[in-house]
Amino acid sequence: MASGDIKGFYRQKKKQQKGGITKSVSASASKKKKPSKSGGSATLGATDPQTPVLFAHGAFDLTDDYGEDEERLRQFDMDMRYGPCIGLTRLQRWERASSMGLQPPADLRNLLSRASGPKSPDLECLWEGRV
């Protein structure tokens, strides 16, 4: 139903800023994955705001598929300092960054090595299978 919920709107904008660098790329990528979802579920940011009529309950299912760990890993994927992320598993990229002396955060490695269960972070990078 048309919810015109302003709070819902603002929540979406905040999410946008967090994933700011990935605006256009992620929008198209996530659109590819979930075409059926309302408004193309622009998870990490679309430039134009969604029309209220497409919202189900005024709140976006933005964190449905992934938790905070996954979000941190996505930021690790997007960080230019550690080089390109496509074509490597996240663990391999972490190991490479570590052996090059770039000092990636150590707790990310723990996250990746104990990945198990349904809500666990993905071992492959964000664009795996999508590009």
Added chain:
Amino acid sequence: MRVDVEMSGGSPKLLERKQAVYRNLDERYEIHGEKYKGQQYSHIYFTRLHYMRNLLYSLVPKWKPNLPVNTVLGLEEEKECIIVGTIYKHMKLKPSILDEYSKERSKVPLAKPHNFVHPDDHLILEDESGRVKLAGSLLDPSAFVTGIVVALHGKETSEGKFFVLDMLEAGLPPQIKQPPSLKDKFVVFVSGLSIGSSTFNPLQFQLLVDHITGHLGDENEQTFASQIVHFIIAGNSVQILQGLLNGQTIAPRDQSTLTEPIKELDILLNQLAAAMPVDIMPGPSDPANFSLPQQPLNRCLFPGASAYNTFISSTNPHQFELDDIQFLGTSGQNIDDLFKYSEAKNKLEFMERTLRWRHLVPTAPNTLGCFPFTDRDPFLIESCPHVYFVGNQDKYETTLLRGSDNQSVRLICIPKFCETGVAVMLNLRNLECHALSFSTSLNV
């Protein structure tokens, strides 16, 4: 390994062949069963830039101590600074796969030029943040290729280009001091045998083999031959008839034509391996993989020679140590590619440039096939070799290159044996080189 000397009347004297301590350093060029998972070349460029940039950052303070170092995106107009990045050369004549789809057929020249350099080529510097066109007359595009990492001093102009005032290359890498040796020991290099091609002269190569193994000549010659400690074949040992490899099933009688060159090579290698350590490197026309680093030729190709422990099938590029003297060499693809995309006085100057840029194959993966490594660039030259050789060149050339830090490198261009009949002999004691010429024509 003994060389028999037969003298007329009197018991034969035995000459011992000298030996040198050999250490194979090809590990960095071996693929070790690494599987291709669909990755692209961005990783190899990233690791190359990272390594070279750290190196250049350490050299910049000595070069221009008071200038700030920026990334490409951090350039400000009219502010002098230093940027470090990978050079990309935009070449008008460089063949592109897209030319097949281009509507303007007239742009494609009918005859393929050997050299794609054009006066309109220009250089661009690139790092992770962005690219910038280079302006100014300091850098001559014909001397550069895509893929080298340099530091540039200059400033951004109002057009958005970077006006170059000065350039810093990494320079020759540090060299481990070569220990002095007292005895004359020789290494023989040969390349471009092309067994199976129309230019191969079996007698000529047999002459070479007999001379080196000591079956020819009098006592003096044989003493000389007994001082040869190692034999390197730098690529293109066979030439397989291409006409048969067109995708159709090969008739049984053609199958034997295909394998004849390899069998012949095996017989010759057998004779050589029985006499001294032999290294065989794959080349562009050998039955090895196409992209660099080429993996060692399979030992099954040489059933006779691989029975000897003196027979070593090595990678291309090949790195090894003989009596603590560092050798580094390729079968020619790196220099030939530089020759296609840039200009220099002679091949030795290309070799010198690869050492100054500290990269063995700067044009890989741009115009030369290369395995898409994800975590390293194995072609970076970290320590300066004492001997740097390149095979399959047009003529024999050599020089001693001196570096600013007391480095001294013997550069050798090994000519194609099938065309010139020339093999190269290097003395390990003083790194002096001379040519061994074999001829079978009767009217000399």
